[in-house]
Every structure is written in C-alpha cells, then in structure tokens.
Amino acid sequence: MLTMKDVIREGNPVLREKAVEVPFPFSDEDIKTANQLLEFVKNSQDPEIAAKYHLRPGIGIAAPQIGISKRIFAFHVTDENGNLYSYALLNPKIISHSVQMTYLDGGEGCLSVDREVPGLVPRYAKVTVKGFTPDGSEVNLKLKGLPGICFQHELDHLDGIMFYDRINEKQPFEPPANSVVIR
C-alpha cells in the first residue's frame, strides 16, 4: 500500500513536469498505479488506517505526487448534497467549464507541500470532464463544488501546476471576479 514515504515533496522536479498520456489498452502497471492511488485516498480518510500508517488525509492524489509522470489521478470526495465521487481516472480532461468561478473559503492544501500557503485558489465553478477507469470504460461527469475543485487540483498536478501558483500574490484573499464561495 502507498504511504507518505511514497509522496514526493515540492522541490522534486517531477511535480513541475507535464505528465504523459497513458497508452491504450492500459498496461497492468498503469492499472495498478491507478488503483493504488484510489486506495491511498480512501485509506487516508479512514481514521484507523490513517492513524496506523501516519497518512495525511486527502480527497485526491495524482501520479506525479508519487513520482510517476503519467496522466493518472484518483479522488474520493463527497459533495454538499452527500453524493460520493470515487474514481481512479486515466487520461482525464476538462471538456468544458463555466464562466463562473469558485474557491474554497479556507484555501487549498497539498500532500506535496509541507507548509500552509494561505490564499484563495480560483477554480471553475462547474466543469464537464471525461476520463477512463482502469477497466477501460469512459467516464463523463459534470462536477461542481468540492468534487469539481478537487478534479481541477488533481488535473493541475498532471500539468506541473501547484495550487499556490493560482493564488493572487498581491491580494491573496481577494475573491476572484464572478465567483461563488464554497464554505
């Protein structure tokens, strides 16, 4: 199982690379990576497992964060209505997005960043996304709220972008134009 020792931290150049698409049909290795990422996120949210293995809780994780520069990430996150979004996705992408923006009231955090970075992170309020599950099925989702923000945070990891790259340096707590806050 993946633990925190597998997570690479800022300063490692892999976090700034553009990850490569995963060839189809998916190899056993890439399928294993996808499933391990989802298992890690679930474990990190399980109080007993997280305590036993000293896992920092997260709602998602991307392959570059374990040193694998491939377009794979996983998320396990519940929206404001209690709907659970639990996926390991290969070759994920945003198909379309709202003009409206959003942001988490408390900002964002990252397993690869061992420090607090205060500030609001502008995200699209709604995203239409697609990707492939490890068994090769295509997934098409319309995401908003925390699941939508999480998808964008993980997709950024595949493009070498860290959440703090998006914080307004001059006015870190200035709500983005045309945005709705998520508390």
Ligand SMILES: O=CN(O)CCNC(=O)c1cccc(Cl)c1Cl
């Ligand atoms: O890339 C994934 N991580 O670094 C896992 C740790 N961060 C989080 O769970 C997290 C926390 C706040 C907002 C977002 Cl959007 C995310 Cl994703």
Ligand code: NI
């Ligand atoms: Ni992260």
